[in-house]
Amino acid sequence: MRFFSxxxxxxxxxxxxxxxxxxxxxNSSISDSSTSNSSLSSDIAANSLFEAxxxxxxxxxxxxxxxxxxxxxxxxxxxNDIMTDGKNKNLxxxxxxxxxxxxxxxxxxQYSQPRWSADGEKIAFVSNLTGSYQIxxxxxxxxxxxxISQVQGSVGSLTWSPDGKWLAFTQLVADKRTVIxxxxxxxxxxxxxxxxxxxxxxxxxxxxRGLIKPGFKHIxxxxxxxxxxxxxTQGDFHHKGQLSWNKKSDAIVFSANRIKDWEYKSxxxxxxxxxxxxxxxxxxxxxxxxxxxxxxxxxxxKLAFLSxxxxxxxxxxxxxxxxxxxxxxxxxxxxxxxxxxxxxxxLSSSLLAISYDDFGKRKLATxxxxxxxxxxxxxLSGTSIGRPYISGSFTASNKGxxxxxxxxxxxxxxxxxxxxxxxxxxxxxxxxxxxxxxxLGKVHEVNYKSSFDGEPIQGWYITPPNFDPKKKYPLILExxxxxxxxxxxxxxxxLQRFAAQGYVVFYDNHRGSSSYGERFxxxxxxxxxxxEDFSDHNSGVDAxxxxxxxxxxxxxxxxGSAGGIATAYAIGLTDRFSAAVxxxxxxxxxxxxxxxxxxxxxxxxxxxxMPWEHVEHYWKxxxxxxxxxxxxxxxxxxxxxxxxxxxxxxxxxxxxxKLRRVDTVLVKVPGSPHGIAGKPSRMITKIEHSLxxxxxxxxxxxx
Numbered sequence: 261m262r263f264f265s266x267x268x269x270x271x272x273x274x275x276x277x278x279x280x281x282x283x284x285x286x287n288s289s290i291s292d293s294s295t296s297n298s299s300l301s302s303d304i305a306a307n308s309l310f311e312a313x314x315x316x317x318x319x320x321x322x323x324x325x326x327x328x329x330x331x332x333x334x335x336x337x338x339x340n341d342i343m344t345d346g347k348n349k350n351l352x353x354x355x356x357x358x359x360x361x362x363x364x365x366x367x368x369x370q371y372s373q374p375r376w377s378a379d380g381e382k383i384a385f386v387s388n389l390t391g392s393y394q395i396x397x398x399x400x401x402x403x404x405x406x407x408i409s410q411v412q413g414s415v416g417s418l419t420w421s422p423d424g425k426w427l428a429f430t431q432l433v434a435d436k437r438t439v440i441x442x443x444x445x446x447x448x449x450x451x452x453x454x455x456x457x458x459x460x461x462x463x464x465x466x467x468x469r470g471l472i473k474p475g476f477k478h479i480x481x482x483x484x485x486x487x488x489x490x491x492x493t494q495g496d497f498h499h500k501g502q503l504s505w506n507k508k509s510d511a512i513v514f515s516a517n518r519i520k521d522w523e524y525k526s527x528x529x530x531x532x533x534x535x536x537x538x539x540x541x542x543x544x545x546x547x548x549x550x551x552x553x554x555x556x557x558x559x560x561x562k563l564a565f566l567s568x569x570x571x572x573x574x575x576x577x578x579x580x581x582x583x584x585x586x587x588x589x590x591x592x593x594x595x596x597x598x599x600x601x602x603x604x605x606x607l608s609s610s611l612l613a614i615s616y617d618d619f620g621k622r623k624l625a626t627x628x629x630x631x632x633x634x635x636x637x638x639x640l641s642g643t644s645i646g647r648p649y650i651s652g653s654f655t656a657s658n659k660g661x662x663x664x665x666x667x668x669x670x671x672x673x674x675x676x677x678x679x680x681x682x683x684x685x686x687x688x689x690x691x692x693x694x695x696x697x698x699x700l701g702k703v704h705e706v707n708y709k710s711s712f713d714g715e716p717i718q719g720w721y722i723t724p725p726n727f728d729p730k731k732k733y734p735l736i737l738e739x740x741x742x743x744x745x746x747x748x749x750x751x752x753x754x755l756q757r758f759a760a761q762g763y764v765v766f767y768d769n770h771r772g773s774s775s776y777g778e779r780f781x782x783x784x785x786x787x788x789x790x791x792e793d794f795s796d797h798n799s800g801v802d803a804x805x806x807x808x809x810x811x812x813x814x815x816x817x818x819x820g821s822a823g824g825i826a827t828a829y830a831i832g833l834t835d836r837f838s839a840a841v842x843x844x845x846x847x848x849x850x851x852x853x854x855x856x857x858x859x860x861x862x863x864x865x866x867x868x869x870m871p872w873e874h875v876e877h878y879w880k881x882x883x884x885x886x887x888x889x890x891x892x893x894x895x896x897x898x899x900x901x902x903x904x905x906x907x908x909x910x911x912x913x914x915x916x917x918k919l920r921r922v923d924t925v926l927v928k929v930p931g932s933p934h935g936i937a938g939k940p941s942r943m944i945t946k947i948e949h950s951l952x953x954x955x956x957x958x959x960x961x962x963x
Contacts, residue, residue: 308697308698308699308725309698309699309725309760310695310698310699310700310701310753310756310757310759310760311757311760312757312944312947312948313342313944314694314698314753315340315753315757315940315943315944316340316341316342316940317340317694318339318340318645318672318691318694318753319337319338319339319672319690319691320338320642320643320645320665320667320672320673320674320690320691321335321336321337321338321642321643321665321673321674321675321688321690322335322336322338322643322653322665322673323335323336323372323373323374323653324653324654324655324663324664324665324675325374325375325376325383325655325663326376326655326656326657326661326662326663326677327376327380327657328376328378328379328380328657328658328659329380329657329659330356330657330659330660330661330677331355331356331357331380332353332354332355332356332380333353333354333356333663333675333677333687334351334352334353334354334364334374334376334383335351335352335354335374335663335675336349336350336351336371336372336374337349337350337351337352337366337690340940342940345939345940345941346939347940348368348370349370349371349372350363350364350365350366350367350371351363351364351365351366351371351374351383351385352364352366354675354687354688356661356677356685356687359685359687361687361688364383364398365385365387365389365398369387369388369389370387370388370393371385371386371387372385372386372387373385373386373415373418375418375419375420376420377420377424377484378420378422378423378424379424381399381400381401382397382398382399382400382424382484383397383398383400384396384397384398384418384420384427384484385398385418386415386418389407390407393414393415394407394408394409394410394411394415395407395408395409395411395415395418395427395429395482396408397427397484397485406485406486407486408427408482408483408484408485408486408487409482409486409489411431411480411489413431413432413434414431414432415429415430415431416429416430416431416477416500417429417430417500417501417502417503419502419503419504419505419512420484420505421484421505421509422505422507422508422509423509424484425483425484425509426481426482426483426484426505426509426536427481427482427483427484428479428480428481428482428503428505428512429479429480429482429489429503430477430478430479430480430499430500430501430503431477431478431480431489432473432475432476432477432478433475433476433477433478433491434473434474434475435474435475435476436474437457437458437474438458438459438460438474439458440458443455457471459471461474461523462523462524462860463523463860465857465903466857466903467857467902467903467904467933467934468903468933468934468935470901470903476495476496476497476498476499477498477499477500478491478492478493478494478499479491479492479493479499479503479512479514479534480492481512481536492512492534492535492536492539493514493516493534493539493541494539495518497516497517497518497522498516498517498522499514499516500514500516501514501515501552501553502514502515502552502553502554502555504554504555504556504563505556506533506556506560506585507556507559507560508560509536510535510536510537511533511534511535511536512533512534512536513531513532513533513544513554513556513563514531514532514534514554515529515530515531515532515550515551515552515553515554515565516529516530516532517529517530517550518530518532518543523860524860526860526861527549527550527568527569527570527571527572527865528548528549528550528570529549529550529551529552530543530544530545530546530547530550530551531543531544531545531551531552531554531565532544544583544588545565545583545590547567547590548569548570549567549568549569549570549571549576550567550568550570551565551566551567551581552565552566552567552568553565553566553603553604555604555605555606556585556606557606557609558606558609558658559609560585561584561585561586561609562582562583562584562585562606562609562629563582563583563585564580564581564582564583564604564606564612565580565581565582565583565604566578566579566580566581566601566602566604567579567581572864572865573782573785573865574744574772574781574782574784574785574788574865574866575744575772575774575778575781575782576600576778577598577599577600577601577777577778578600578601578602579592579593579594579595579597579601580592580593580594580601580604580612580614580627581593582629593627593629593630593631594627594631594632594633595631597631597633598777598778598779599616599617599618599775599777600616600617600774601614601615601616601627602614602615602616602617603615603653603654604627605654605655605656606656606658607626607656607657607658607660607680608658608660610628610629610630611626611627611628611629611680612626612627612628612629612656613625613626613654613656613662614626614627614633615640615652615653615654617650617746617774617775618638618775619718619775619776620650620718620720620746620747620748620749620769620775621638621639621640621641621650621748621749621775622638622640622641622650622651622652622748623635623636623637623638623640624636624637624638624640624654624662624664624678626680636662636678636680636682636684637664637666637678637682637684639666639667639668639676640652640653640654640664640665640666640667641665641666641667641668641673641748641750641751642665642666642667642668642671642672642673642674642750642751643665643667643672643673644750644752645672645751645752645753646752646753646754646937646943647738647740647747647752647754647755647820647937648720648747648748648749648750648751648752648755648767649740649745649746649747649748649750650745650746650747650748650750650774650775651665651667651673651750652664652665652666652667652673653665660679660680661677661678661679662677662678662679663675663676663677664676664677664678666686667750667751668750668751669702669703669749669750669751670695670700670703670751671691671695671751672690672691672751673690674686674687674688674689674690675687675688699725699726700725700756700759700760701722701723701724701725701727701755701756701759701760701765702722702723702727703720703721703722703749704720704721704722704723705718705719705720705749706718706719706720706721706766706800706803706804706807707719708799708800708802708803709799710771710792710795710796710799711795711798711799711802712791712792712795712796712799713792715771715780715783715796717768717769717770717771717796717799717800718768718769718776719766719767719768719769719800719803720747720748720749720766720767720768721764721765721766721767721804722752722755722756722758722759722764722765723759723764724759724760724761724762724763724764725759725760728809729808729809730809731809732809732810732811732961733762733763733764733809733810733811733814734762734763734764734810734811734814734815734816734954734958735763735764735765735766735801735804735810735811735814735815735816736758736763736764736765736766736816736817736818736954737766737767737797737800737801737815737816737817737818737837738754738755738758738765738766738767738818738819738823739767739768739770739797739817739818739819739822739823739826739827740767740769740773740819740822740823741819741820741821741822741823741824742772742773742774742821742822743770743772743773743784743788743789743793743822743826744772744773744774744781744784745773745774745822746769746773746774746775746776747767747768747769747773748769748775753943753947754937754943754946754947755767757947757951758947758950758951761951763816763954764804764809764810766800766801766804768796768797768800770784770793770796770797770826771783771784771792771793771796772784772788772793785866786866786867786868786877787881788822788825788866788881789822789825789826789829789881789883790829790881791833793826794826794829794830794833794834797817797826797830798830798834798836801815801836811959811961813838813959813961814838814958814959814961815836815837815838816837816838816839816840816841816954816957817830817831817837817839817840817841817892818840818841818842818843818950819841819842819843820843820844820936821843821844821845821904821905821934823843824842824843824844824845824846824905825845825846825847825883827840827841827842827843827845828840828842828845828847828883828894828913829883829886831890831892831894832883832885832886832887832889832890833886833889835891835892837892838892838893838954838957838958838959839892839893839894839895839953839954839956839957840892840893840894840895841894841895841897841949841950841953841954842894842895842896842897842910842913843896843897843898843936843946844897844898844899844902844904844905844910844934844936845883845896845898845905845909845910845913846882846883846905846909847882847883847884847909847910847912847913848882848884848909848912849867849871849878849879849881849882850871850875850878850879850882851908851909851912852905852906852909853867853871853878854871855906855908856903856904856905856906857903857904858904883913884912884913884916887913887916887917887920888920890917890920890922891922892922893922893923893924893953893956893957894913894917894922894923894924894925895924895925895927895949895950895953896910896913896914896924896925896926896927897927897929897936897946897949897950898910898927898928898929898936899928899929899931899932899933899934899935899936900928900929900930900931900932901931901932901933902932902933902934902936903933903934904933904934905934907928910926911926914926925953927945927949929942929945929946
């Protein structure tokens, strides 16, 4: 049971939080920061702070699905398992009126994609209940669950037909790998090396997956009472993403890139319709760029969808469109709205629910078919546990109610419900048993102007528990990834851990960040990284110093992915930081884009041309070009299986700094892809090593 998993995690206090294997390549000793808080007077005081082991006890809600009548919500309850270092994903059911919740499925199995039937009587979901991941249907009134599939491979985009007779989903249809040469027959009993792998695709690897299995994703339909799945799309193209059934339940609308050289046209995609019985496919849109996320109104007369341009820019707003299903005429809705619209869902024939990111927050709003936007709440948040990224999701019912993940600066996501009149009701309190007894750092907003050009920059800082503004505190500047993502005033286990150890933690949404419109995002076009975004960060540090409680002798800098690039670039421009932690960085763009999994999309949108044609530009953007200036003690952390920012990037910087005799350590995370915080112990490893490195270089001052 889920409760036993959490209870047991709090009993096993003797388990080392750094028990997951990792490799540290270094000549320097690092103290254990988990025991460095000597100023605490008692165990009671220590336990009131947010500790490393508390990460195992955090929970959060995701994928809340509201029933068609708005009376019930099924959601995924996410928790961690301290014994397996894994995540538990269980299904819980909430009665909206009474706020009572019951475990629908709460055990040691994994559950995902809960989806209501149109009559509200059944919930389909995907689970490994029987050993492999299959589609199941749970009958609520009868409290019975049916296994209805025996598929091979993962299931995506699970969707009910309106008449309840069918479930549609996407799945990879495997193909054989290319064989060029025929090998001679192997003698009986002979032990030869493994066969070679021949790669002839442009897109052949993906972070977290390794070499991509040959084949294409196709759409299947399956009787909702069980039977044999039937493939209804064909061709050497991927058909994935949101599926939308028409009112008659005899056709499905989907988005796909069915251009012959689709690998090289990642910014293209059109809407298509496939007929259930004949499998005939009809193209519905042909506008340059990508059309995606189709959703029919309840009466089937309108089809809403999103679109993005094919401009060779690293950031593009997603726009809302509505197609009259009878005439196929498309109307752009709120085309001058300078934010990226997400996940449109119909509330009535003239009103949709949407979310969009604005000034570091994700808002839940309504938009009329005439383009009028009305904000409902800006608390859609809480599903990014490690760092304070904008996050969260919602679903809407035709009765005017929306279920969503609600987070705060001090809590990960709970489940809440809201209606079009802004009446909000929080339904869960998943972390009160843990966090209500903890003294957390407080999040404050700070606004300032960049010294580069006066551009307004928004940021936040976290003050430690028991903060005294008359004292001086060490500062950690933590830079977000992307770079076209955004932080906000959201719960962050990593930054709260830093604050618990007595640091003020500052983070900003520098130029290039999302949630501020296209102009602001594109200020970083062809300038990733650069003196411009460094000035945004550096000016933020200056703004923090002006507040009067920051110790200017104890300034530290850290960041991961794009934030790791920015950190490495920054220490090539300044020596003001006492120490740096550079996590999964790009150090040399000339080699990165030709070895990572993202080159096909990154080269045409983030650079003015191919690397061999613009060597000087690629080199100028590379932190390696500034390595001769670096004197800052630097820790480097990267996953050994990272294909987004491959380990060779980190090793280049490590070798260069060692050759320059800069105090440097390299921390390799075995088995980890780019998301090194994907397992609880890895997140803890990242945090505690960072703290230990900063503690080593922190100057002792008297307040």
